Amino acid sequence: MITIVNALTPVLSLILLGFVIRRSEFISPSFWPSAERLTYFLLMPAALIHSLAGKNIGSLPWFGILVSVEGVVAASALLVVVWGAANRGMGGGVFTSLFQGSVRFNTFVALALAESLFGRDGLFLAALGAGFMIVLINVLCVSAFSLTVGSGGGVDLRRLGTDLLHNPLIIGCVLGIGLNASGWQLPAALDGTLALAGKAAFPVGLMAVGAAYRAGNLALHWQPLAVSCGIQFLCKPVLAWSLTTATGLTGAAAGAVLLLFSVPTSPASYILSRQMGGDHDSMASIITAQTCLSFVTLPVTVWMLL
Template sequence: MSTIVNALTPVLSLILAGFLIRRSEFLSPSFWPSAERLTYFLLMPAALIHSLAGKKIGSLPWFGILVTVEWVVAASALLVILWGAANRRMGGGVFTSLFQGGVRFNTFVALALAESLFGKEGLFLAALGAGFMIVLINVLCVSAFSLTVGSGGGLDLRRLGADLARNPLIIGCLLGIGINASGWQLPAAIDGTLALAGKAAFPVGLMAVGAAYRAGDLARHWQPTLVSCGIQFLCKPVLAWWVAAATGLSGAAAGVVLLLFSVPTAPTAYILSRQMGGDHDSMASIITAQTCLSFFTLPVTLWVLL
């Protein structure tokens, strides 16, 4: 329990810090949109390139991890789509918040918990699983925005292709994977620069989430928040446990996969929502609610399924 609290407390603390800074007007209101753009276009891509370029899979059970994480991500996306289809009165912006709340995962919390619970092996396995998930998740989320908000919605393949091609998170993932696959090693100076820039992505993104929070948002957006929490904390862990068993994963590999699908959604979901025209108020509510709730759900999930 203390391990989970120690990993989640910094996340919630930075969200609270952003909320207090915005309310105290310590910084100009114009600071936050600039911070969001900096995170979205520079800091997060740097973190993704650094993370994916240097992870060598070697003799790890990479195929079982790949199948498990991709299957569960696709299944969770399908659950959100089916719920959205049954609730057509929900706006496209709110749907994108629900989609990200049910599909994304908090990489920071997952990696911190993996290292605390399973040591260096767990950290490496978690980074491997996260790398497999990142590209698919970003393609799915950008597609959700492209198809449901702006230009009247609808299937516009040209717009979808353009949104995917210029999305900095997807570009960062592809660059990282390409460098890894080529066998080329980043020069130490470049890798160090990317690592340093990437470290700033999480605190800036978390404080931006807190700055965007408005009193009453949780009550106003209770339905997408409740549904996203159900998918994130109930459906996904059970699916991950079942698929991991079916693919033969065991030990630390199985535990890490389960962990990846038990953490709250990612703060970067808010940045993407702001940049692509989503309902960022509902997104901030979902992130805050899931982060708080995970203090209780994570210990129960790990105790029951591990």
């Protein structure tokens, strides 16, 4: 239990700090939109390039991990689309919050738990699985925005293609994977710069979530919140267990995959929602609620792993 508390407390603390700073007006309200743009266009892409460029999968069970994580992401996205089709009264902005809240995952919490439970091997296996998912998740989420927000109900393939090609998160993923595939090592100075910039993305993003949070939003957005929590904390762990069993993954590899799909959604969801015209109020509520709820759900997952 202490491992989970240690991993989740910094997340909630930074959200709370952003909430307090915004309400106290210690910093001008005009700071937050600029901080969000900085995170979205610079800090997060730097983190993605750094994390994806230097991994060497070697003799690890990478194929089983790849099939498992991509399968769970695709199935989760399909569940949200089916639910959205059955509830057409939901606005496009709220749908994107539900989508991100059901598909994304908190990398920081997952990696922290993997290292605490399985050591350095678990950390590397979880990072490998996260790397496999990053491109697919960002393509799916950007596509959800392009097809539902400001599309007038139609499918604008030109807008979708433009959004995918110009999205800084996808560009960061492609650059990182391209560097990895080429075998070219980033110069130490450049890699260190990217690593340092990437470390700033997480705290700034979390404080931006807190700054946007409104206490009444949890009740206002109860429906997408409930559905996203059901998919995030029930459907995804069950799917992950099924696929790891089917692909023959065991030990730390299976545990790392299960952890990736047992954590709350990513704070990056809020930044993407703000920048692409989503319903950022509902997104902030989902992030906050899932992070709090994970204090209850994660001990169950860890108990099952051990």
